[in-house]
Amino acid sequence: DADFADCVELQPELKRLKLRKNNWESDTFEFDEVLTEFSSQKRVYEVVAKPVVESVLEGYNGTVMAYGQTGTGKTFTLGRLGDEDTAARGIMVRAMEDILADITPETDTVSLSYLQ
Numbered sequence: 001d002a003d004f005a006d007c008v009e010l011q012p013e014l015k016r017l018k019l020r021k022n023n024w025e026s027d028t029f030e031f032d033e034v035l036t037e038f039s040s041q042k043r044v045y046e047v048v049a050k051p052v053v054e055s056v057l058e059g060y061n062g063t064v065m066a067y068g069q070t071g072t073g074k075t076f077t078l079g080r081l082g083d084e085d086t087a088a089r090g091i092m093v094r095a096m097e098d099i100l101a102d103i104t105p106e107t108d109t110v111s112l113s114y115l116q
């Protein structure tokens with residue numbers, strides 16, 4: 001609505017999120033990364049999950065957790081298969097691709113479980 005300004009402003013290039021209290025007061029928060037609705041699935045994977053996958057392949061444990069209000073895109077971001085459009089692939093498919101590309105099938109075992 002033209003009469004109302006957004007109270008949340010994303011500044012991805014500055015890695016900042018600005019919360020407007022009113023026309024003259026706001027709080028700014030800095031994050032490791034700020035992704036917007038225009039961020040590609042590839043970018044989200046590279047920023048959020050790829051470093052975790054790389055650590056796992058070096059022998060560490062890793063967790064990627066999506067937390068948020070219903071309808072905010074957790075399933076889309078994590079679980080999309082991207083059957084028709086490979087650019088749409090979510091974090092889980094991309095992580096499996098990277099893991100399977102790195103392992104030695106003769107000696108390594110990969111097991112997978114999924115809970116939503």
Ligand SMILES: Nc1ncnc2c1ncn2[C@@H]1O[C@H](COP(=O)(O)OP(=O)(O)OP(=O)(O)O)[C@@H](O)[C@H]1O
Nearest residue numbers: 037038039041068069070071072073074075076077
């Ligand atoms: N990055 C995105 N780009 C385009 N559409 C998106 C994106 N993320 C989510 N959507 C769309 O928003 C809607 C809700 O997304 P999704 O089902 O992933 O939310 P959710 O957080 O998993 O919800 P719930 O908690 O109810 O399971 C879907 O129609 C989905 O296609």
